[in-house]
Amino acid sequence: xxxxxxxxxxxKNYLQTPYFLENQEYSWTxxxxxxxxxxxxxxxxxxxxxxxxxxxxxxxxxxxxxxxxAVVPNITKMDxxxxxxxxxxxxxQLQEELAKTQTEIMEMESNNPETEExxxxxxxxxxxxxxxxxxxxTTSSPIQLLQLKVMPMGDNTLLVSLxxxxxxxxxxxxxxxxxxxxxxxxxxxxxxxPGTLLNTLFIEADEKEKDGLKMQIETAIATLMDPQSPMMx
Amino acid sequence: xxxxxxxxxxxKNYLQTPYFLENQEYSWTxxxxxxxxxxxxxxxxxxxxxxxxxxxxxxxxxxxxxxxxAVVPNITKMDxxxxxxxxxxxxxQLQEELAKTQTEIMEMESNNPETEExxxxxxxxxxxxxxxxxxxxTTSSPIQLLQLKVMPMGDNTLLVSLxxxxxxxxxxxxxxxxxxxxxxxxxxxxxxxPGTLLNTLFIEADEKEKDGLKMQIETAIATLMDPQSPMMx
DNA sequence: CGGGACACGTGACGC
DNA sequence: TGCGTCACGTGTCCC
Numbered sequence: 129x130x131x132x133x134x135x136x137x138x139x140k141n142y143l144q145t146p147y148f149l150e151n152q153e154y155s156w157t158x159x160x161x162x163x164x165x166x167x168x169x170x171x172x173x174x175x176x177x178x179x180x181x182x183x184x185x186x187x188x189x190x191x192x193x194x195x196x197x198a199v200v201p202n203i204t205k206m207d208x209x210x211x212x213x214x215x216x217x218x219x220x221q222l223q224e225e226l227a228k229t230q231t232e233i234m235e236m237e238s239n240n241p242e243t244e245e246x247x248x249x250x251x252x253x254x255x256x257x258x259x260x261x262x263x264x265x266t267t268s269s270p271i272q273l274l275q276l277k278v279m280p281m282g283d284n285t286l287l288v289s290l291x292x293x294x295x296x297x298x299x300x301x302x303x304x305x306x307x308x309x310x311x312x313x314x315x316x317x318x319x320x321x322p323g324t325l326l327n328t329l330f331i332e333a334d335e336k337e338k339d340g341l342k343m344q345i346e347t348a349i350a351t352l353m354d355p356q357s358p359m360m361x
Numbered sequence: 362x363x364x365x366x367x368x369x370x371x372x373k374n375y376l377q378t379p380y381f382l383e384n385q386e387y388s389w390t391x392x393x394x395x396x397x398x399x400x401x402x403x404x405x406x407x408x409x410x411x412x413x414x415x416x417x418x419x420x421x422x423x424x425x426x427x428x429x430x431a432v433v434p435n436i437t438k439m440d441x442x443x444x445x446x447x448x449x450x451x452x453x454q455l456q457e458e459l460a461k462t463q464t465e466i467m468e469m470e471s472n473n474p475e476t477e478e479x480x481x482x483x484x485x486x487x488x489x490x491x492x493x494x495x496x497x498x499t500t501s502s503p504i505q506l507l508q509l510k511v512m513p514m515g516d517n518t519l520l521v522s523l524x525x526x527x528x529x530x531x532x533x534x535x536x537x538x539x540x541x542x543x544x545x546x547x548x549x550x551x552x553x554x555p556g557t558l559l560n561t562l563f564i565e566a567d568e569k570e571k572d573g574l575k576m577q578i579e580t581a582i583a584t585l586m587d588p589q590s591p592m593m594x
Numbered sequence: 595c596g597g598g599a600c601a602c603g604t605g606a607c608g609c
Numbered sequence: 610t611g612c613g614t615c616a617c618g619t620g621t622c623c624c
Contacts, residue, residue, distance in 0.1 A: 222455040316553035
């Protein structure tokens with residue numbers, strides 16, 4: 129009865145299509161010959177133009193999406209959302225790793241010209257988990273979100289207050305998260321107690337931004353945290 | 362002609378929507394009061410269930426997508442496809458960078474026991490001006506040390522108190538630094554004020570370790586900071 | 595047979 | 610005025 133436009137549906141093999149995803153730049157005119165669908169003479173110009181446009185947009189977005197999958201090493205589920213999530217984890221992991229090795233280099237440099245024995249594994253500093261390769265990683269230390277409040281305060285300020293379990297790297301990732309936002313931080317405070325991590329910050333944001341900012345922060349934190357946290361849905 | 366379901370369309374503000382993404386649990390049924398009527402002919406059970414499901418799926422996917430945007434530093438366009446593309450580029454940059462620094466470390470290690478200047482293959486490395494790449498957004502900000510005290514407190518604790526200028530990434534690097542030590546942190550606190558960064562931590566260390574630890578911390582911080590800081594000499 | 599994941603067409607909105 | 614982007618509802622597929 130309905131449809132016939134399953135023309136584009138022959139690839140249902142779960143995103144695992146002969147897309148020949150090229151890494152960069154898209155030539156990308158797979159079935160580019162125009163629609164061939166303007167059966168009814170009438171609506172072709174107005175509607176059908178949008179249709180093909182939208183079709184291309186979707187296609188390009190999919191290309192990009194699993195071009196992303198291509199650069200992330202340890203993909204498990206081919207699910208769209210999972211691809212993005214894995215990419216996020218991988219990026220954070222890379223950032224962490226990179227910063228670690230850089231500080232390591234600085235130390236070695238500073239200690240280099242002087243005497244100071246320097247066996248292959250550098251000084252007692254730096255816990256050894258950075259080893260050889262990038263991703264044997266079970267590095268995902270699940271942080272559990274215990275409490276999160278993002279509340280507008282009037283006077284163009286936004287108050288963020290969060291509590292989470294203290295894990296290795298938690299503080300780093302928290303700082304990275306907030307620095308990545310590029311927001312005007314009036315005051316930020318992180319306190320590490322034996323078991324938990326307290327975080328309070330005041331952000332400058334006019335009335336227009338507040339809602340968007342609030343949601344942005346909340347979702348970003350949601351993805352950073354362990355999905356099994358009591359706070360999570 | 363255009364019937365209802367524009368209920369969910371009032372927010373078109375570019376991904377910046379009052380999603381009220383579940384702060385915590387969401388009952389969250391916009392038109393969800395279940396079909397009071399679903400004798401049979403009603404599309405409610407069959408269709409409406411799929412509708413809400415699909416709606417959630419889209420929502421979650423968007424959350425993830427700009428959680429991705431949150432971890433990528435140099436986003437320009439808020440476009441969906443652009444977000445993914447930027448993420449891909451960023452990942453490749455990170456991978457490249459990481460590989461570079463790691464090989465450098467290995468070289469420094471191998472050249473360690475004997476002096477032998479050997480930086481031909483890789484440039485001298487200074488974090489910051491990494492070649493070619495557009496993103497010095499991470500790193501490259503000289504932090505100035507304003508004040509540093511490392512004092513034994515008795516009762517097997519060591520007090521570290523430092524003040525430095527606030528730069529991009531300063532907080533992250535500070536956290537990383539301290540996490541890289543394998544020390545028993547009793548309490549840590551970082552406060553970011555408009556211009557400066559305050560850091561206080563209590564560390565558990567018995568009498569034997571204190572002196573070594575003190576030096577270790579001081580030198581590590583010294584290398585992290587800008588050599589032109591007033592504190593440095 | 596339900597539920598998850600997907601592509602599709604469509605109206606709306608902003609430039 | 611089009612063009613690009615988006616969210617939505619819907620049908621299909623597969624487990």
